[in-house]
Amino acid sequence: MKQISLIAFLSICLFSTNIFAQKNKKFDIIAYYTGDSKLIDEYEVNKLNQIIFSFCHLKDGKLSVDSTKDSLTIKHLVSLKTKNPQLKIVLSLGGWGGCEPCSNAFSTADGRLKFAKSVKEVSDYFKVDGLDLDWEYPAIEGLPGHLFQPADKPNFTELIKILRSTLGKKYELSFAAGGFQKYLDESIDWKAVAPLVNRINIMSYDLVNGYSKVTGHHTPLYSTNPKEESTDRAVEFLLKAGVPAEKLVIGGAFYTRQWKNVENINNGLYQAGEHFQGADFKNYATTYTEANGWKYFYDEKAQAPYWYNEGTKTFATSDDIKSIKAKTEYVKSKKLGGIMFWELTLDSFRDGMVNAIYEVKTAK
Template sequence: MKQISLITLLFCCILSTTTFAQKNKKFDIIAYYTGDSKLIDEYEVNKLNQIIFSFCHLKDGKLSVDSAKDSITIKHLVSLKAKNPQLKIILSLGGWGGCEPCSNAFSTAEGRLKFAKSVKEVSNYFKVDGLDLDWEYPAIEGLPGHLYQPADKPNFTELIKILRSTLGKKYELSFAAGGFQKYLDESIDWHAVAPLVNRINIMSYDLVNGYSQVTGHHTPLYSTNPNEESTDRAVTFLLNQGIPAEKLIIGGAFYTRTWKNVENINNGLYQAGEHVQGVDFKNFATTYTEANGWKYFWDDKAKAPYWYNAQTKTFATSDDLKSIKAKTEYVKEKKLGGIMFWELPLDSTRNGMVNAIYEVKTAK
């Protein structure tokens, strides 16, 4: 009897160790998606673990799907799970400029409960797997003119608590976190929030954004100087807060930030300029060509690419295939939870950024 118990105990130890190891190897590829019900079928959904439908908004304090078109899209996304058992469909609230009422709506217990109940109702109706809060930003300025207040920080914690208790343990709960230091320092009570969410989607892009009058890497893996924001800087900060590595998701940018009137100094990097519309990854190959006057540069310290056009004095910064592979290797090395990106319709339908992530993820 003792021998059988010992063997059973040993088997259980091996099983639990294996389970833990498998858990540590979990690597999610997460796509934010603003497209419709037809566009998604052009992409390799089998390489994704989550699709985050973007965006839902607040209407009278409740989670609201904006239109019949969006309803059709969400239903179609959910139907994709039949062929893709690994896939989860998440609804996202807000986005840049999409959370104007959030500070006020979430400022009372009644408001937070009202919202949580609406999330449960909408989630049950569509049979989605979770919610991603994209409030930009609690307690600090986001879109100019939007209300933000110091109370947002504790209110965000209380919001997460009521969402978790209302929706249950199996419901996927995440939030899009600013990847810059002011957000990391001031917006979230990390110790209170982290145990209640499945993952933290670090927006480690737009670190030099459209309001900047100086160029720089907008989505670098590493900082090139002590004052520069980067993916690694945000990850290191959160790991130092004691957040489990597997809850941290880093961000990839499938688009350029671009500036004009940039002098030909240091190939346009860290120079004054005027921000203009950027380019989607799927158009990089036809836009950033030598024939068009562009030169490609690689910053080996930042692990980030950039482009400069001396003829038009234009500078561009983004992720590309090389940098997204470096980010994927970083996720594996740090045993993080995966990579998310903005956004799937900006990618090539084949042999693009998602494929590059997937190839590195699945390589032995």
């Protein structure tokens, strides 16, 4: 009897382990996309699992597609699913400057219900797979001048609840989460929200942003000191908060942030400077060249590249092929839900960042 019980127990354990392993084999490559209906055809869509159309906005409290051009783009994105059965198309609300009315609109039960119903209507009309909320940020300051208030935190929870109940289980529901500590601590009730969403897209980039007067890694995998923000720091925080690993998606940056008037100390890293517009990944090979005065460096501890130009006293930080591969390996090792990035039109059409992610994802 004991032997039979033991065999049964071991069988159950093995079965459970297999289910868990299968569950964690799901690794999504998720692209935010700001392009039109034609440009998407230049990319290797077959390597993507989800495309998040960016952005829709609020109009009179409802989810609104801004233009005929955007409508055509969404319809074309949905049509790609015919050839790509793994692909899901999701609409995103907001963005850095696109959620000004959010705090006010979502402050009442009626406002939240009105929005949720509009999401269902728009989703059904376009036959998309769901919604990604990109409210930057509940309860803390985002774009200067945008309303934020302490009530945003519980209101966000209530918003997620009504969205899930209105959309039902078949629709994808995710949100873009700040990857920095203040957001992690103050913006979201993780225990209440995590069970209701399919995934949390951690914006583990812009961790040193355009408002910073000091250079640094803007999208590092690891912190090099206890005060430094990083992808791993955000992931570990959320895992400890009880968020399931398979619901966590980390972020990659397909663009640099740059600072000028940076002295040649420590190759420009962690030095004073003035932020200005960076470059897109597809232009790195012609921008950050020795002929242009740039030197390339890679911080092995942070798993992050950076560039310094002594002649122009300019510093640049981003992801590149090496660091995005490191992030992808990290996703696999931690059994996370995948990797997302901002954004597809910044990549090369072939042999770029998406391809690098895909190669690591599919490697045995």
